[in-house]
Amino acid sequence: MKDLKHLYYLEKLLQEANNELVREASAEGRIAIGGVCAQIPEPLLNLPGCFQVRLRAPRTGSVEMGTYYMSSLLCECCRAILERALEGGYQFLDCIVAPDACAQMNRCVENIEHLKLCEKDKFFVTYADVPMKSTGTALKHYVKQMQVHVLEPLREHYDIDVSDAAIRKAVALQNEVSRLIMEIGEYRKEANPRITGYEFAVLCLSTYCCPQDKLLEILRETAEELKSREPDRKPAFRVRVVLAGSEIDDPELIRLMEEAGALVVADRYCLGSFPNRGEILLTDEEDALTQVCRTYIQWGQCPRFMNTEKLVERQTYIERLVKEYQADGIILQQLKFCDYWGYERAHMTHVMREDYGIPVLSVDRPYVAGNSGQLRTRVQAFVESIEIKKLAAGDRKHG
Amino acid sequence: MGKQMGSEPLGWFYSGKKAKKRREWRGFKDTWYDYTRWLYIWKTLICFMIKPNNLRGFFRYRWMLNYLAVPDFFDRHTEGMRGTQLRIAHTGLELIVVDVCEMLRKIFRADPRIGNDRKLNSKIVLFDENMMSTLMAGFPNLIWLSAEVPSVYSSSMMNQEGVTHYIEKTTEYGVPGDVCPMPAAELGVALAEDFPLIGKCAVQCNTTCDGSLMGNGIEAESFKIPTFQLAVPIRHTQESVQEYGADELRDCIAFIEEQTGEKFDWDNFFRCMERFNQETEQMLEWFEISKTDYPQVIGVSLALYRYGVYQAAGGRNPEFLNRDRKITELAMKAYQNKELTIPQPRHRCITWGVQAAYYTAFPIWLQNCWGIVPITDMLSLVSTQMVNTEDQNQAMLDLAYLYENMIMRNRSNGGYEMGVEALWRYCEMFRVDMVIMYAHMGCKAMNGYHGLFEEEARKRGIHFIWVNHNLMKPDDASRKDMRTEVNRYMRTVLREEPLDPSLEDFEDGKAF
Numbered sequence: 001m002k003d004l005k006h007l008y009y010l011e012k013l014l015q016e017a018n019n020e021l022v023r024e025a026s027a028e029g030r031i032a033i034g035g036v037c038a039q040i041p042e043p044l045l046n047l048p049g050c051f052q053v054r055l056r057a058p059r060t061g062s063v064e065m066g067t068y069y070m071s072s073l074l075c076e077c078c079r080a081i082l083e084r085a086l087e088g089g090y091q092f093l094d095c096i097v098a099p100d101a102c103a104q105m106n107r108c109v110e111n112i113e114h115l116k117l118c119e120k121d122k123f124f125v126t127y128a129d130v131p132m133k134s135t136g137t138a139l140k141h142y143v144k145q146m147q148v149h150v151l152e153p154l155r156e157h158y159d160i161d162v163s164d165a166a167i168r169k170a171v172a173l174q175n176e177v178s179r180l181i182m183e184i185g186e187y188r189k190e191a192n193p194r195i196t197g198y199e200f201a202v203l204c205l206s207t208y209c210c211p212q213d214k215l216l217e218i219l220r221e222t223a224e225e226l227k228s229r230e231p232d233r234k235p236a237f238r239v240r241v242v243l244a245g246s247e248i249d250d251p252e253l254i255r256l257m258e259e260a261g262a263l264v265v266a267d268r269y270c271l272g273s274f275p276n277r278g279e280i281l282l283t284d285e286e287d288a289l290t291q292v293c294r295t296y297i298q299w300g301q302c303p304r305f306m307n308t309e310k311l312v313e314r315q316t317y318i319e320r321l322v323k324e325y326q327a328d329g330i331i332l333q334q335l336k337f338c339d340y341w342g343y344e345r346a347h348m349t350h351v352m353r354e355d356y357g358i359p360v361l362s363v364d365r366p367y368v369a370g371n372s373g374q375l376r377t378r379v380q381a382f383v384e385s386i387e388i389k390k391l392a393a394g395d396r397k398h399g
Numbered sequence: 400m401g402k403q404m405g406s407e408p409l410g411w412f413y414s415g416k417k418a419k420k421r422r423e424w425r426g427f428k429d430t431w432y433d434y435t436r437w438l439y440i441w442k443t444l445i446c447f448m449i450k451p452n453n454l455r456g457f458f459r460y461r462w463m464l465n466y467l468a469v470p471d472f473f474d475r476h477t478e479g480m481r482g483t484q485l486r487i488a489h490t491g492l493e494l495i496v497v498d499v500c501e502m503l504r505k506i507f508r509a510d511p512r513i514g515n516d517r518k519l520n521s522k523i524v525l526f527d528e529n530m531m532s533t534l535m536a537g538f539p540n541l542i543w544l545s546a547e548v549p550s551v552y553s554s555s556m557m558n559q560e561g562v563t564h565y566i567e568k569t570t571e572y573g574v575p576g577d578v579c580p581m582p583a584a585e586l587g588v589a590l591a592e593d594f595p596l597i598g599k600c601a602v603q604c605n606t607t608c609d610g611s612l613m614g615n616g617i618e619a620e621s622f623k624i625p626t627f628q629l630a631v632p633i634r635h636t637q638e639s640v641q642e643y644g645a646d647e648l649r650d651c652i653a654f655i656e657e658q659t660g661e662k663f664d665w666d667n668f669f670r671c672m673e674r675f676n677q678e679t680e681q682m683l684e685w686f687e688i689s690k691t692d693y694p695q696v697i698g699v700s701l702a703l704y705r706y707g708v709y710q711a712a713g714g715r716n717p718e719f720l721n722r723d724r725k726i727t728e729l730a731m732k733a734y735q736n737k738e739l740t741i742p743q744p745r746h747r748c749i750t751w752g753v754q755a756a757y758y759t760a761f762p763i764w765l766q767n768c769w770g771i772v773p774i775t776d777m778l779s780l781v782s783t784q785m786v787n788t789e790d791q792n793q794a795m796l797d798l799a800y801l802y803e804n805m806i807m808r809n810r811s812n813g814g815y816e817m818g819v820e821a822l823w824r825y826c827e828m829f830r831v832d833m834v835i836m837y838a839h840m841g842c843k844a845m846n847g848y849h850g851l852f853e854e855e856a857r858k859r860g861i862h863f864i865w866v867n868h869n870l871m872k873p874d875d876a877s878r879k880d881m882r883t884e885v886n887r888y889m890r891t892v893l894r895e896e897p898l899d900p901s902l903e904d905f906e907d908g909k910a911f
Contacts, residue, residue: 069850107847141643343613346573
């Protein structure tokens, strides 16, 4: 297929946390907010006058300092982010807004705070307690926490407009971005998709790591470009998979899978398009903050939502994606040492295989996995196993 | 060998096998006391075992085997003790044994596989292991039980290898080996179908850690009864979360009411909370004594007993308050007589982090071998706040505070202030010069502070000794490995000689 016009530029942007668009927005006097988790609704971090940069540590090499501070038994992603902070990689941030969602990321942020690794004068860190259930009681708490620990500090420290109108404006922007992303992602349903999982991951990830308004034009042009893009006649993939699990902030991982023959047609992981690139529907009957929080609670697919209904919903959600995107299997992956996904992956692997009859590749992986030979071999073996199953099913069908 | 503390080398008792070479001689009076209490434990166990339901339970559930080690548990946890220390240990820990036996009796009676008492079963509300039972004070006609406590928690304390089989079950299921062994063992029990299927309904909590709550979700499927997930706030020090904590408890109460048809009894609740407050007052008395040069209620006697009082009894069982008072009386008398807990106290320490369930007697070793007096521990430093016993709304907020501050949870959650900063305050308060930092491999919440702990301890001039363990998996760091880390520090950094050299290096890998 012909290269997408903006792909190289976006790939380059993703090589840095403090990328060109971030620098541009900061130079305009906007507030750069470090985000670490999807539990803080993005529109609250993308209010007029500020923008979210999801913390990543691209091109990570050694994480020795991060390991000293957090021990070798913690999630490598958290250690890599701390390492990057120790290297001075997040000096551009004006604040970090962190939910106490997973203990490990929380420790990472606390280390950044207590080691004073971001030196801007008015820099602050705020922690919000986010609910683990999707009930009405939880929503009330969620709204309060967002008010007290996100909106208030932003208003107090940087005089950010946190009014209902401002939230609605941020939602409108995000909806526009999400509509474009989902429009682009729809092509993955095609029998021979005109966009690869890797390309889509680059586009989608950019929307978490750059000021969203600055990406709009790129996304519009890409959506337009895709309308006439011709896929290769001979598909470059052997099987279609849904990729699910813990946070993936490096599209190279998806490239690796696709090189091994597994086309990623749907992405149900943190920083993917499902569910966080859905549209937030607002009405005038209720305040925007409550509606945004309700949407995020309903969307929430993180295993930390502990009520049984959510646990079951996570399984049916992935099953729906498998059907909708005609996937042949699921790759369930987790970052090593992630407690949430450690349990969820094990359990979901059993449920998906045994109750839903869907082939599953279940893997844990290091933070930097784009060049992992071991992982490549496992994906190849998974692809082959699905092909064998398909052949066997074909044989049975034909007699 | 004799009446005096430290009069015989305690390491010589270890034979390298399950049992020790012989029982300790503590002088006539203390040996007689210890022996009669030891017989009392046997009597309790035998009375328990002769009941048909309990005997059947013993043969049905693999984890019951661990309770054969109860008498040995007492020997381990009274090693080297004399006089008041010995009496305090027995006074507290014996009640825990009686309480667990009573819990098991009810479990087996209700268990459809054994006693199948349906009427009893319909009164049982099953609680999560690390969850306080305090809420049940409002339901005097219902029975609080935890299937996880006898199967996992106390099992691993009785026998160091007590739950490794279940942890392996969970690993076989596909859960990574790096998660905390406690929820892993609990899930393993569920996967092995070794949980008694009891209860009208269950309440689970987002207890100690991320792993713990994740294990719960899967376990809930095996209970096959309606289950409520109580999600109290994680950032529990913030004012803004308290109302939510109380709302969650109200939802939980409504759930229990709906499932059982019982109404929350405020009068009974307030009565129990008055008792609970008195228990807290007793504990504060002990802490006051511990601030002096003659601490009395310390180490294991404090930690294991308080776990039972604070978490499991929660003001509902009057016998705990009686024992508390008895312990206070013993401690006050010993303090006035200026009794020492060991012959030569050299260091005062706080044990921080989560203790190894397979080596709960470690603080006793610290005392006997190196003269390090374990003044208090992280798990015992829970709420010192009183629960309101008049105003329902305030009582609910106070109760939420208790649930947010459950043992382990109050430090592993809540952020830097609770996990790190509080330690230095306690160091000052209890005048300690040393911290024994349990580095529990599976506890990511505490491990995330590793570097900050080191730097802050260095700034404050506190001896900070890391002791690695893996809670319920002795294969990852044995008891001996734990001792070696202290030995190294004491020899190389402090250049000290042990009080009892026989305890510096001995083999107990095969012991209970």
